[in-house]
Amino acid sequence: MTEIPEHLLKRAAEARAKAAAKGGGDAPAAEGGDAPAGGGAAVATAERTAVATTGAAAPLATGPAGHTQRLLTVVKAGSIQDVRATPVDKVHTWPHLLLAEFVAALACTAFLLIFSIFVNAPLLALANPNLTPNPSKAPWYFLGLQELLTMFHPMVAGVTIPGMGLIVLILAPYIDKNPSNRPEDRKVAIGSMTIFLMFWAVLVMIGSFFRGPGQNFVFPWKDGIFFDL
Amino acid sequence: MARIIERPSISERLAKLNESVQGSQAWNSIFRPGSIFRKGYTDSPRNRSYVIMNSVLYHLHPVKVKRHAVKVSYTLCLGGLSFFLFILLTVTGIFLMFFYRPTAAQAWNDIYTLQTAVAFGLLVRNMHRWAAHLMVLSVFLHMARVFYHGAYKPPREFNWVIGVQLLMFTLLLSFTGYLLPWDQLSLWAVTVGTNMMGYTPVFGTQVRFVLLGGVEIGTDTLLRWYVLHVLMLPFVLVIFMAIHFWRVRKDGGISGPL
Structure with a gap:
């Protein structure tokens, strides 16, 4: 199990204190949205409480230690977002590569054809094992x-x-x-x-x-x- | 007083040429809907992808390649040219097979007749010969290029191993073809070559016997090397090439810039 990062614990404590001070249920709702993506972790939170409707004086349902939110899991950013370290500069194979290949093949054929017109392959005398x-x-x-x-x-x-x-x-x-x-x-x-x-x-x-x-x-x-x- | 003459730059000229070609009647009749391309071809990223994706070329090339991979100065086209030379050798080789019988009594005469009495016979034989030498050279240079770019490093180690096998098969193909004209050059070049292989430790005599199909080079050797040259070695080479090309793509295309 991965350790919960320090800053998240701190922020959770702050939020809890804030919620306690307010006595209302709307503070935790703002919490889920601004998880720090750059910090290497995203926090999946689940509100334990139902959305507090009406400004009822009744205390919200809280967890064992007075928690209004529950930390389900800490997920490393890379496992959700596939971030390429270096984006690769790509071009279409057609026409960029195919054209180059075609020209190279054509040049090669032309060279061989012209060379073969002027230079003959050797054909010496019939094979003679005694000579x-x-x-x-x-x-x-x-x-x-x-x-x-x-x-x-x-x-x-x-x-x-x-x-x-x-x-x-x-x-x-x-x-x-x-x-x-x-x-x-x-x-x-x-x-x-x-x-x-x-x-x-x-x-x-x-x-x-x-x-x-x-x-x-x-x-x-x-x-x-x-x-x- | 200096006169400034506005001369179109090369890129402007090329753009103009491109425009006139694509505006021509020939171009439009080829690329109109219902012609070679069923729905016509207009230059768009989508169509550029379809050219590869909807054709057999997809077996060889991905839709997109790294920009540096299309630089001729990086690959020098050596791998592709080796493959192209193999195709050229297959085509010219098939032509030669129509006029050649691999027996000691007929081989030399068949080549001689091919050169003197068959239309384009001499030319095709020349092309086959020179393309073979060129292929040995291009495969060798391709290997050197790959080494100097460090392109054999992970994850491409195994493809390098396949590549060295391909070089070996290229040499063997060239060597087996060397005997077939059955002239003094081929007989004695092969004598020298197989004598060397006869010095293989322990199995020397047997190796030589299997290679020659007898104790000395004769009509059996000719048949044996002919079958190796036109059938077995090309077959093995094609399989190794398939693995080689497949691995190039699976290992992430050609190696990155230095």
Whole structure:
């Protein structure tokens, strides 16, 4: 049971005193209306007495300790009024969002169409299991892993490191418990993610453009590019 | 003496353009009652709500979104574009399926014939190829964007997990598609890739056997990867996408401004 706030008790006492001094029944009636909403509580009062009709001299019916009002319950403001702490500024999805999405989709299609008119997808000679091209490269997004193969045992490069990376990536929200999303509060998270992304980006770049025959290091501007998308 | 030339500002021009478009005969015949919109369409808050509420779009978008969520500079449209690229890849992929048979004897010839003898065949194949690479890139960038905005934080942790799965499935889809042209590039790229997976501890040989449908890449591998590429992986991806999009809305739309 919640404690009855101090000021309400005080006000009730005052009202009681006032009613007693007046000897009439109309004082409590004014009480219910001005419950302080800002104080965090609203008081639900029930008049114990019937509305005092006529200025009868007969004393009003009172409670055990001479109460003319009864406090039924104290209710916290938030449980009745759903007050949003910060009102959210919203706009209609149509046209504001849909139009942007439509334009983005259109631009994307246009880009792909024009790019596809001028640049053909590679189609090399028919697959021949007896003729290994030199170098043989994986698709570009796996070239980071292939690059690791030059440094580590295949199990470490092909399974352990990507597996660990993937698990850490999946668990990122459970590892990073920092509730803030402001960049200045997240230096460690942003720093480590940037290092992670750059690590793979650099490996993919090296694997794509700086590896030639025999997986040897080459400079693309000197020896040419050994890379097909 | 300076002459002040009153030039209409861009917003004034846009307002004028808007007015002339909406006053045009084409506009009024589309939006008149009984046309596409049964009761006609006039721009009012009520009708703006109905466009979403009374259409299938309600599955994807709420009636109203946070103002900052429509800023292109916040999302860069990356998530939406990834989804759009998936649709584009499905459409172009269906076209390609009409002309392709996944056997070692026919695959390469089918692609070659598609490029030389089918109307728009080369163009559609190019689009499929480049859209696939672009999708890998856009999903990856979407992940980076979400991370840098801290959008994986509660209550969105689980959606991040789904998102990482989606990235994985995107890579697998791209990788399985890589083999299908059956040229030297695809054969050896897939050889390199599956050899790496063969180093899985304990089950290495079995993993490789299941992936290849045999001990080496052949016509069985082609059929296996074809089914994975056109049916199984897209199916799984669509289910994960449904969960992903649903969670975006249930978790309160896209993450708040920084």
